[in-house]
Amino acid sequence: MNARISDMHPDELRRHGREVAEWVAEFVDTVEQRPVLARVRPGEVSDALPKSPPQAAESMEQILEDFREIIVPGLTQWNHPGFHAWFANTGSGPGILAETLTAALNNNAMVWRGGPAATELEDRVCDWLRQMVGLPDGFEGHIEDTASLNSITALAAARHRATDGAVREKGLRGVAPMRVYCSAEAHMSIDRAVILLGLGQEGLRKIECTDDHRMRVDALRAAIKEDRAAGILPMAIVATVGTTSTTSIDPVPAIAEVAAQEQLWLHVDAAYGGAMAVSPRYREVLAGADRADSIVINPHKWLFVPMDCSILLCRDMPSIRQSLSLVPPYLMTPENRTTRQLMDYGPALGRRFRALKLWFAMRWFGQEGMAALIEKHVQLAAEFASWVEAAPDWEVVAPHPMSTVLYRHLPAGVQDEQAIQADNEKILEQVNLRGRSMISQTVVNRPAGGLWALRCAVGNARTERRHLEQLWQDLQEVAG
Numbered sequence: 001m002n003a004r005i006s007d008m009h010p011d012e013l014r015r016h017g018r019e020v021a022e023w024v025a026e027f028v029d030t031v032e033q034r035p036v037l038a039r040v041r042p043g044e045v046s047d048a049l050p051k052s053p054p055q056a057a058e059s060m061e062q063i064l065e066d067f068r069e070i071i072v073p074g075l076t077q078w079n080h081p082g083f084h085a086w087f088a089n090t091g092s093g094p095g096i097l098a099e100t101l102t103a104a105l106n107n108n109a110m111v112w113r114g115g116p117a118a119t120e121l122e123d124r125v126c127d128w129l130r131q132m133v134g135l136p137d138g139f140e141g142h143i144e145d146t147a148s149l150n151s152i153t154a155l156a157a158a159r160h161r162a163t164d165g166a167v168r169e170k171g172l173r174g175v176a177p178m179r180v181y182c183s184a185e186a187h188m189s190i191d192r193a194v195i196l197l198g199l200g201q202e203g204l205r206k207i208e209c210t211d212d213h214r215m216r217v218d219a220l221r222a223a224i225k226e227d228r229a230a231g232i233l234p235m236a237i238v239a240t241v242g243t244t245s246t247t248s249i250d251p252v253p254a255i256a257e258v259a260a261q262e263q264l265w266l267h268v269d270a271a272y273g274g275a276m277a278v279s280p281r282y283r284e285v286l287a288g289a290d291r292a293d294s295i296v297i298n299p300h301k302w303l304f305v306p307m308d309c310s311i312l313l314c315r316d317m318p319s320i321r322q323s324l325s326l327v328p329p330y331l332m333t334p335e336n337r338t339t340r341q342l343m344d345y346g347p348a349l350g351r352r353f354r355a356l357k358l359w360f361a362m363r364w365f366g367q368e369g370m371a372a373l374i375e376k377h378v379q380l381a382a383e384f385a386s387w388v389e390a391a392p393d394w395e396v397v398a399p400h401p402m403s404t405v406l407y408r409h410l411p412a413g414v415q416d417e418q419a420i421q422a423d424n425e426k427i428l429e430q431v432n433l434r435g436r437s438m439i440s441q442t443v444v445n446r447p448a449g450g451l452w453a454l455r456c457a458v459g460n461a462r463t464e465r466r467h468l469e470q471l472w473q474d475l476q477e478v479a480g
Contacts, residue, residue, distance in 0.1 A: 036076065037435060087404070135286070214249065255288070434478075
Protein backbone atom coordinates (compact mmCIF):
# COMPACT_ATOMS: atom_id res chain seq x y z
CA MET A 1 0.00 0.00 0.00
CA ASN A 2 1.35 3.43 -0.98
CA ALA A 3 -0.03 5.51 1.91
CA ARG A 4 0.47 9.26 1.98
CA ILE A 5 1.90 10.11 5.41
CA SER A 6 3.00 13.71 4.96
CA ASP A 7 1.24 16.99 4.45
CA MET A 8 1.00 18.65 1.06
CA HIS A 9 4.35 19.90 -0.21
CA PRO A 10 4.56 23.73 -0.42
CA ASP A 11 5.02 23.52 -4.18
CA GLU A 12 1.77 21.56 -4.49
CA LEU A 13 0.08 24.00 -2.15
CA ARG A 14 1.16 26.87 -4.38
CA ARG A 15 -0.09 25.12 -7.51
CA HIS A 16 -3.45 24.07 -6.11
CA GLY A 17 -3.75 27.31 -4.18
CA ARG A 18 -3.55 29.26 -7.43
CA GLU A 19 -6.19 26.97 -8.93
CA VAL A 20 -8.50 27.45 -5.94
CA ALA A 21 -7.96 31.22 -5.93
CA GLU A 22 -8.81 31.39 -9.62
CA TRP A 23 -11.93 29.28 -9.08
CA VAL A 24 -13.04 31.49 -6.16
CA ALA A 25 -12.61 34.69 -8.18
CA GLU A 26 -14.48 33.17 -11.13
CA PHE A 27 -17.23 31.85 -8.86
CA VAL A 28 -17.81 35.25 -7.24
CA ASP A 29 -17.74 36.92 -10.65
CA THR A 30 -20.25 34.52 -12.20
CA VAL A 31 -22.40 33.44 -9.24
CA GLU A 32 -25.31 35.40 -10.72
CA GLN A 33 -25.42 32.87 -13.57
CA ARG A 34 -26.16 30.03 -11.16
CA PRO A 35 -29.63 29.21 -9.80
CA VAL A 36 -29.99 30.68 -6.33
CA LEU A 37 -31.88 27.70 -4.89
CA ALA A 38 -30.03 24.39 -5.14
CA ARG A 39 -31.64 22.13 -7.75
CA VAL A 40 -31.18 18.83 -5.98
CA ARG A 41 -33.56 16.42 -4.34
CA PRO A 42 -33.13 15.30 -0.72
CA GLY A 43 -30.51 12.53 -0.68
CA GLU A 44 -29.12 13.33 -4.13
CA VAL A 45 -25.77 14.59 -2.82
CA SER A 46 -25.48 11.66 -0.41
CA ASP A 47 -26.11 9.23 -3.25
CA ALA A 48 -23.24 10.77 -5.23
CA LEU A 49 -20.77 10.22 -2.36
CA PRO A 50 -19.10 6.91 -1.53
CA LYS A 51 -20.64 5.14 1.43
CA SER A 52 -17.24 4.17 2.82
CA PRO A 53 -14.31 6.48 3.63
CA PRO A 54 -11.31 6.53 1.29
CA GLN A 55 -8.64 3.99 2.22
CA ALA A 56 -5.96 5.19 -0.16
CA ALA A 57 -4.81 8.72 -0.83
CA GLU A 58 -6.61 10.59 -3.60
CA SER A 59 -5.34 13.36 -5.83
CA MET A 60 -6.26 16.98 -5.23
CA GLU A 61 -7.36 17.12 -8.87
CA GLN A 62 -10.02 14.49 -8.18
CA ILE A 63 -11.04 16.12 -4.89
CA LEU A 64 -11.50 19.51 -6.55
CA GLU A 65 -13.40 17.99 -9.45
CA ASP A 66 -15.86 16.31 -7.05
CA PHE A 67 -16.18 19.61 -5.18
CA ARG A 68 -17.14 21.36 -8.41
CA GLU A 69 -19.41 18.62 -9.74
CA ILE A 70 -21.11 17.32 -6.56
CA ILE A 71 -20.87 19.86 -3.78
CA VAL A 72 -21.30 23.24 -5.48
CA PRO A 73 -24.47 22.29 -7.42
CA GLY A 74 -25.91 21.02 -4.12
CA LEU A 75 -25.57 24.38 -2.41
CA THR A 76 -28.04 27.24 -2.21
CA GLN A 77 -26.14 30.32 -3.29
CA TRP A 78 -26.28 32.74 -0.36
CA ASN A 79 -23.64 34.88 -2.07
CA HIS A 80 -25.95 35.46 -5.05
CA PRO A 81 -27.18 39.07 -5.44
CA GLY A 82 -30.67 37.66 -6.04
CA PHE A 83 -30.73 35.93 -2.63
CA HIS A 84 -33.48 37.71 -0.68
CA ALA A 85 -34.53 34.92 1.71
CA TRP A 86 -34.22 35.01 5.52
CA PHE A 87 -31.57 37.73 6.00
CA ALA A 88 -29.40 38.19 2.93
CA ASN A 89 -25.67 38.51 3.60
CA THR A 90 -22.32 38.78 1.82
CA GLY A 91 -19.17 36.71 1.65
CA SER A 92 -17.12 39.73 0.61
CA GLY A 93 -13.77 39.62 -1.15
CA PRO A 94 -11.76 40.85 1.84
CA GLY A 95 -13.60 38.40 4.07
CA ILE A 96 -12.85 35.51 1.71
CA LEU A 97 -9.15 36.39 1.68
CA ALA A 98 -9.11 36.65 5.47
CA GLU A 99 -10.77 33.23 5.82
CA THR A 100 -8.01 31.74 3.69
CA LEU A 101 -5.37 33.29 5.92
CA THR A 102 -7.26 32.16 9.02
CA ALA A 103 -7.12 28.55 7.83
CA ALA A 104 -3.42 28.84 7.06
CA LEU A 105 -2.65 30.32 10.48
CA ASN A 106 -4.81 27.71 12.23
CA ASN A 107 -4.72 29.75 15.42
CA ASN A 108 -6.67 28.81 18.54
CA ALA A 109 -6.74 31.77 20.91
CA MET A 110 -8.45 30.03 23.82
CA VAL A 111 -5.79 31.59 26.06
CA TRP A 112 -3.78 34.73 25.32
CA ARG A 113 -0.59 32.69 24.96
CA GLY A 114 -2.27 30.55 22.30
CA GLY A 115 -2.93 33.63 20.15
CA PRO A 116 -1.74 37.00 21.45
CA ALA A 117 -2.55 38.84 18.21
CA ALA A 118 -5.89 37.04 17.78
CA THR A 119 -6.90 37.93 21.35
CA GLU A 120 -5.94 41.57 21.08
CA LEU A 121 -7.33 42.03 17.59
CA GLU A 122 -10.67 40.65 18.78
CA ASP A 123 -10.75 43.21 21.57
CA ARG A 124 -9.93 46.00 19.14
CA VAL A 125 -12.41 45.19 16.34
CA CYS A 126 -15.19 44.74 18.90
CA ASP A 127 -14.42 48.20 20.23
CA TRP A 128 -14.35 49.56 16.67
CA LEU A 129 -17.87 48.16 16.17
CA ARG A 130 -18.99 49.73 19.45
CA GLN A 131 -17.79 53.10 18.19
CA MET A 132 -19.26 52.59 14.71
CA VAL A 133 -22.78 52.03 16.09
CA GLY A 134 -22.52 54.90 18.56
CA LEU A 135 -22.41 53.05 21.88
CA PRO A 136 -20.54 54.64 24.80
CA ASP A 137 -17.38 53.52 26.55
CA GLY A 138 -17.91 50.73 29.05
CA PHE A 139 -19.00 48.00 26.62
CA GLU A 140 -16.46 45.25 25.97
CA GLY A 141 -16.77 42.80 23.11
CA HIS A 142 -16.52 39.09 22.43
CA ILE A 143 -16.91 37.14 19.17
CA GLU A 144 -18.75 33.84 18.82
CA ASP A 145 -20.24 32.03 15.84
CA THR A 146 -23.84 33.23 15.98
CA ALA A 147 -26.27 35.35 17.98
CA SER A 148 -27.76 32.15 19.39
CA LEU A 149 -24.59 31.37 21.33
CA ASN A 150 -24.08 34.98 22.35
CA SER A 151 -27.63 35.22 23.70
CA ILE A 152 -27.06 32.05 25.72
CA THR A 153 -23.87 33.61 27.10
CA ALA A 154 -25.64 36.85 28.03
CA LEU A 155 -28.52 35.05 29.73
CA ALA A 156 -26.09 32.78 31.59
CA ALA A 157 -24.53 35.94 33.02
CA ALA A 158 -27.98 37.29 33.86
CA ARG A 159 -28.83 34.06 35.67
CA HIS A 160 -25.55 34.26 37.59
CA ARG A 161 -26.20 37.84 38.67
CA ALA A 162 -29.85 37.24 39.57
CA THR A 163 -28.88 34.40 41.93
CA ASP A 164 -25.68 35.95 43.33
CA GLY A 165 -23.77 33.05 41.80
CA ALA A 166 -25.78 30.33 43.54
CA VAL A 167 -26.72 28.59 40.29
CA ARG A 168 -23.06 28.03 39.39
CA GLU A 169 -22.48 26.12 42.62
CA LYS A 170 -25.81 24.43 43.31
CA GLY A 171 -27.65 24.41 40.02
CA LEU A 172 -31.31 25.35 39.80
CA ARG A 173 -32.40 23.31 42.80
CA GLY A 174 -31.47 25.96 45.34
CA VAL A 175 -33.20 28.94 43.72
CA ALA A 176 -36.72 30.06 42.97
CA PRO A 177 -38.16 29.46 39.49
CA MET A 178 -36.81 32.16 37.17
CA ARG A 179 -38.31 34.04 34.29
CA VAL A 180 -36.98 35.76 31.18
CA TYR A 181 -39.21 38.24 29.32
CA CYS A 182 -39.22 38.92 25.61
CA SER A 183 -41.57 40.10 22.90
CA ALA A 184 -43.89 37.66 21.17
CA GLU A 185 -41.84 38.53 18.05
CA ALA A 186 -38.46 37.57 19.58
CA HIS A 187 -36.21 35.11 17.77
CA MET A 188 -36.50 31.41 18.58
CA SER A 189 -32.89 31.45 19.83
CA ILE A 190 -34.20 33.02 23.04
CA ASP A 191 -36.51 30.02 23.55
CA ARG A 192 -33.56 27.74 22.95
CA ALA A 193 -31.39 29.71 25.37
CA VAL A 194 -33.81 29.33 28.28
CA ILE A 195 -34.16 25.62 27.53
CA LEU A 196 -30.40 25.10 27.52
CA LEU A 197 -30.00 27.16 30.70
CA GLY A 198 -32.38 24.82 32.49
CA LEU A 199 -35.27 27.26 32.90
CA GLY A 200 -37.57 25.34 30.57
CA GLN A 201 -39.97 26.91 28.15
CA GLU A 202 -42.09 28.01 31.10
CA GLY A 203 -39.13 30.13 32.11
CA LEU A 204 -39.74 32.39 29.09
CA ARG A 205 -42.69 34.73 29.18
CA LYS A 206 -43.58 36.27 25.84
CA ILE A 207 -45.09 39.72 26.10
CA GLU A 208 -47.85 40.75 23.73
CA CYS A 209 -47.11 43.37 21.11
CA THR A 210 -48.67 46.50 19.72
CA ASP A 211 -50.23 46.53 16.26
CA ASP A 212 -46.83 47.46 14.81
CA HIS A 213 -45.25 44.35 16.42
CA ARG A 214 -43.36 46.07 19.26
CA MET A 215 -43.30 44.86 22.86
CA ARG A 216 -45.99 46.42 25.06
CA VAL A 217 -44.19 47.98 28.00
CA ASP A 218 -47.33 48.13 30.15
CA ALA A 219 -47.79 44.39 29.66
CA LEU A 220 -44.13 43.82 30.55
CA ARG A 221 -44.52 45.70 33.83
CA ALA A 222 -47.67 43.78 34.68
CA ALA A 223 -46.03 40.42 33.92
CA ILE A 224 -43.05 41.14 36.18
CA LYS A 225 -45.35 42.27 39.01
CA GLU A 226 -47.51 39.18 38.62
CA ASP A 227 -44.51 36.84 38.62
CA ARG A 228 -42.97 38.39 41.73
CA ALA A 229 -46.28 37.96 43.54
CA ALA A 230 -46.31 34.29 42.51
CA GLY A 231 -42.81 33.67 43.90
CA ILE A 232 -41.11 33.62 40.50
CA LEU A 233 -37.75 35.37 40.23
CA PRO A 234 -37.53 37.76 37.24
CA MET A 235 -34.10 37.32 35.68
CA ALA A 236 -33.75 39.24 32.43
CA ILE A 237 -35.53 41.12 29.68
CA VAL A 238 -34.72 40.61 26.01
CA ALA A 239 -35.54 43.48 23.65
CA THR A 240 -35.22 43.08 19.89
CA VAL A 241 -33.94 45.58 17.35
CA GLY A 242 -35.00 44.12 14.00
CA THR A 243 -37.20 41.10 14.62
CA THR A 244 -36.86 38.20 12.21
CA SER A 245 -40.42 38.22 10.92
CA THR A 246 -41.12 41.95 10.57
CA THR A 247 -37.86 43.77 11.52
CA SER A 248 -39.83 45.67 14.15
CA ILE A 249 -37.95 47.56 16.87
CA ASP A 250 -38.98 47.17 20.48
CA PRO A 251 -39.23 50.42 22.52
CA VAL A 252 -35.81 49.92 24.07
CA PRO A 253 -35.65 53.23 26.03
CA ALA A 254 -38.86 52.40 27.90
CA ILE A 255 -37.84 48.77 28.38
CA ALA A 256 -34.46 49.92 29.74
CA GLU A 257 -36.32 52.01 32.30
CA VAL A 258 -38.28 48.96 33.44
CA ALA A 259 -35.07 46.91 33.65
CA ALA A 260 -33.41 49.58 35.76
CA GLN A 261 -36.38 49.90 38.12
CA GLU A 262 -36.71 46.14 38.50
CA GLN A 263 -32.92 45.57 38.62
CA LEU A 264 -33.05 43.08 35.74
CA TRP A 265 -30.45 42.30 33.12
CA LEU A 266 -31.35 43.85 29.77
CA HIS A 267 -30.16 41.99 26.68
CA VAL A 268 -30.74 43.60 23.29
CA ASP A 269 -30.93 41.23 20.34
CA ALA A 270 -29.78 43.49 17.51
CA ALA A 271 -28.29 40.64 15.48
CA TYR A 272 -29.74 42.05 12.27
CA GLY A 273 -30.84 45.60 13.02
CA GLY A 274 -27.84 46.73 15.04
CA ALA A 275 -25.70 46.99 11.91
CA MET A 276 -28.04 49.70 10.64
CA ALA A 277 -26.64 52.07 13.29
CA VAL A 278 -23.29 52.06 11.46
CA SER A 279 -24.97 54.74 9.33
CA PRO A 280 -25.36 57.98 11.33
CA ARG A 281 -28.63 58.45 9.45
CA TYR A 282 -30.08 55.40 11.23
CA ARG A 283 -28.31 55.69 14.58
CA GLU A 284 -31.66 55.97 16.36
CA VAL A 285 -32.38 52.25 15.88
CA LEU A 286 -30.17 51.64 18.92
CA ALA A 287 -31.77 54.36 21.04
CA GLY A 288 -31.77 53.16 24.63
CA ALA A 289 -29.31 50.36 23.97
CA ASP A 290 -26.63 52.35 25.78
CA ARG A 291 -28.45 51.33 28.99
CA ALA A 292 -28.42 47.61 28.14
CA ASP A 293 -26.22 45.11 29.92
CA SER A 294 -25.53 43.24 26.68
CA ILE A 295 -26.11 43.68 22.96
CA VAL A 296 -25.58 41.21 20.14
CA ILE A 297 -24.81 42.33 16.57
CA ASN A 298 -23.97 39.97 13.70
CA PRO A 299 -21.40 41.34 11.23
CA HIS A 300 -22.12 38.26 9.11
CA LYS A 301 -25.66 39.52 8.52
CA TRP A 302 -25.33 43.09 7.29
CA LEU A 303 -21.68 44.14 7.63
CA PHE A 304 -20.36 42.10 4.70
CA VAL A 305 -18.40 39.55 6.71
CA PRO A 306 -18.63 35.85 5.70
CA MET A 307 -20.36 33.39 8.02
CA ASP A 308 -19.84 33.13 10.89
CA CYS A 309 -19.16 36.17 13.08
CA SER A 310 -21.36 37.45 15.92
CA ILE A 311 -20.34 40.09 18.46
CA LEU A 312 -21.57 40.34 22.03
CA LEU A 313 -21.02 43.78 23.57
CA CYS A 314 -21.39 43.75 27.33
CA ARG A 315 -21.19 46.29 30.16
CA ASP A 316 -20.72 43.54 32.76
CA MET A 317 -18.05 41.19 31.47
CA PRO A 318 -17.19 40.09 35.04
CA SER A 319 -20.61 38.42 35.33
CA ILE A 320 -19.95 36.50 32.11
CA ARG A 321 -16.53 35.39 33.30
CA GLN A 322 -17.80 34.47 36.77
CA SER A 323 -20.62 32.40 35.31
CA LEU A 324 -18.47 30.47 32.80
CA SER A 325 -14.78 30.57 33.66
CA LEU A 326 -12.95 27.34 34.48
CA VAL A 327 -9.16 27.21 34.46
CA PRO A 328 -7.71 23.73 34.89
CA PRO A 329 -3.95 23.35 35.44
CA TYR A 330 -3.30 22.52 31.79
CA LEU A 331 -4.68 25.91 30.74
CA MET A 332 -2.87 28.02 33.32
CA THR A 333 -0.25 30.40 31.93
CA PRO A 334 1.73 33.29 33.48
CA GLU A 335 -0.49 35.74 31.57
CA ASN A 336 -3.76 34.48 33.05
CA ARG A 337 -3.72 37.05 35.85
CA THR A 338 -2.80 40.04 33.70
CA THR A 339 -4.48 39.51 30.32
CA ARG A 340 -7.92 38.60 29.07
CA GLN A 341 -8.44 34.92 28.21
CA LEU A 342 -11.08 34.52 25.52
CA MET A 343 -12.04 31.07 26.77
CA ASP A 344 -13.56 32.71 29.87
CA TYR A 345 -16.26 34.63 28.00
CA GLY A 346 -18.24 32.05 26.04
CA PRO A 347 -19.32 28.39 26.15
CA ALA A 348 -16.72 27.33 23.58
CA LEU A 349 -13.13 26.60 24.57
CA GLY A 350 -11.72 26.47 21.05
CA ARG A 351 -11.51 29.89 19.45
CA ARG A 352 -11.48 30.44 15.69
CA PHE A 353 -9.68 33.59 14.58
CA ARG A 354 -12.94 35.27 13.50
CA ALA A 355 -11.65 38.76 14.22
CA LEU A 356 -9.37 38.66 11.19
CA LYS A 357 -12.15 38.70 8.58
CA LEU A 358 -13.99 41.45 10.44
CA TRP A 359 -10.77 43.49 10.55
CA PHE A 360 -10.26 42.99 6.80
CA ALA A 361 -13.85 43.99 5.98
CA MET A 362 -13.82 47.04 8.26
CA ARG A 363 -10.62 48.29 6.70
CA TRP A 364 -11.62 47.50 3.11
CA PHE A 365 -15.04 49.19 3.22
CA GLY A 366 -14.45 51.67 6.04
CA GLN A 367 -17.39 52.92 8.08
CA GLU A 368 -18.39 55.26 5.26
CA GLY A 369 -18.57 52.43 2.74
CA MET A 370 -20.51 50.13 5.07
CA ALA A 371 -22.92 52.94 5.91
CA ALA A 372 -23.45 53.76 2.22
CA LEU A 373 -24.26 50.13 1.40
CA ILE A 374 -26.71 49.88 4.30
CA GLU A 375 -28.42 53.10 3.20
CA LYS A 376 -28.61 51.75 -0.35
CA HIS A 377 -30.24 48.52 0.86
CA VAL A 378 -32.84 50.41 2.89
CA GLN A 379 -33.64 52.54 -0.15
CA LEU A 380 -33.91 49.51 -2.44
CA ALA A 381 -36.28 47.79 -0.01
CA ALA A 382 -38.42 50.91 0.22
CA GLU A 383 -38.56 51.10 -3.57
CA PHE A 384 -39.57 47.44 -3.82
CA ALA A 385 -42.31 48.08 -1.26
CA SER A 386 -43.58 51.00 -3.34
CA TRP A 387 -43.94 48.75 -6.38
CA VAL A 388 -45.98 46.27 -4.34
CA GLU A 389 -48.17 48.98 -2.85
CA ALA A 390 -48.91 50.48 -6.27
CA ALA A 391 -49.86 47.16 -7.87
CA PRO A 392 -53.43 45.83 -7.94
CA ASP A 393 -53.91 42.53 -6.12
CA TRP A 394 -50.76 42.98 -4.01
CA GLU A 395 -50.22 44.43 -0.54
CA VAL A 396 -47.45 45.22 1.93
CA VAL A 397 -48.53 43.64 5.21
CA ALA A 398 -46.21 45.24 7.79
CA PRO A 399 -44.06 48.33 8.28
CA HIS A 400 -40.55 47.98 6.81
CA PRO A 401 -38.19 50.13 8.92
CA MET A 402 -35.09 48.32 7.68
CA SER A 403 -34.33 46.46 4.45
CA THR A 404 -36.87 43.64 4.64
CA VAL A 405 -40.35 43.84 3.11
CA LEU A 406 -43.35 41.62 3.94
CA TYR A 407 -45.99 41.39 1.25
CA ARG A 408 -48.50 39.05 -0.36
CA HIS A 409 -50.61 38.53 -3.45
CA LEU A 410 -54.38 38.90 -3.15
CA PRO A 411 -56.03 36.90 -5.95
CA ALA A 412 -58.96 38.78 -7.44
CA GLY A 413 -62.23 37.84 -5.81
CA VAL A 414 -60.65 35.53 -3.20
CA GLN A 415 -61.52 36.28 0.45
CA ASP A 416 -60.65 33.02 2.18
CA GLU A 417 -57.35 33.30 4.05
CA GLN A 418 -56.43 29.66 3.48
CA ALA A 419 -56.90 30.10 -0.27
CA ILE A 420 -54.81 33.29 -0.22
CA GLN A 421 -52.07 31.47 1.68
CA ALA A 422 -52.12 28.57 -0.79
CA ASP A 423 -51.81 31.03 -3.66
CA ASN A 424 -48.79 32.72 -2.05
CA GLU A 425 -47.17 29.41 -1.19
CA LYS A 426 -47.39 28.48 -4.86
CA ILE A 427 -45.86 31.84 -5.84
CA LEU A 428 -43.00 31.28 -3.39
CA GLU A 429 -42.13 27.87 -4.81
CA GLN A 430 -42.41 28.89 -8.45
CA VAL A 431 -40.33 32.05 -8.04
CA ASN A 432 -37.62 30.10 -6.25
CA LEU A 433 -37.65 27.36 -8.90
CA ARG A 434 -36.96 29.95 -11.60
CA GLY A 435 -33.53 30.31 -10.03
CA ARG A 436 -33.04 34.05 -10.54
CA SER A 437 -34.17 35.06 -7.05
CA MET A 438 -34.86 33.39 -3.74
CA ILE A 439 -37.41 34.57 -1.18
CA SER A 440 -38.80 33.14 2.06
CA GLN A 441 -41.97 33.41 4.12
CA THR A 442 -43.22 34.14 7.62
CA VAL A 443 -46.42 34.53 9.60
CA VAL A 444 -47.36 38.03 10.73
CA ASN A 445 -49.14 38.07 14.06
CA ARG A 446 -52.38 40.04 14.05
CA PRO A 447 -55.29 40.24 16.52
CA ALA A 448 -57.48 38.28 14.10
CA GLY A 449 -54.83 35.56 13.72
CA GLY A 450 -51.63 34.83 11.85
CA LEU A 451 -51.24 36.15 8.33
CA TRP A 452 -48.97 34.18 5.99
CA ALA A 453 -46.67 36.53 4.03
CA LEU A 454 -43.75 36.54 1.63
CA ARG A 455 -40.45 38.15 2.68
CA CYS A 456 -37.87 40.02 0.61
CA ALA A 457 -34.64 40.84 2.44
CA VAL A 458 -32.00 43.06 0.83
CA GLY A 459 -28.52 42.70 2.28
CA ASN A 460 -25.96 41.51 -0.25
CA ALA A 461 -23.27 44.04 -1.17
CA ARG A 462 -23.66 43.08 -4.85
CA THR A 463 -27.44 43.50 -5.02
CA GLU A 464 -28.52 46.23 -7.42
CA ARG A 465 -31.88 47.70 -8.37
CA ARG A 466 -32.06 45.36 -11.39
CA HIS A 467 -32.11 42.33 -9.08
CA LEU A 468 -35.20 43.67 -7.31
CA GLU A 469 -36.76 44.46 -10.69
CA GLN A 470 -36.12 40.84 -11.71
CA LEU A 471 -37.76 39.55 -8.55
CA TRP A 472 -40.78 41.81 -9.03
CA GLN A 473 -41.14 40.67 -12.63
CA ASP A 474 -40.98 37.01 -11.58
CA LEU A 475 -43.56 37.57 -8.84
CA GLN A 476 -46.01 39.23 -11.21
CA GLU A 477 -45.56 36.63 -13.94
CA VAL A 478 -46.00 33.72 -11.56
CA ALA A 479 -49.05 35.29 -9.94
CA GLY A 480 -50.58 35.74 -13.39
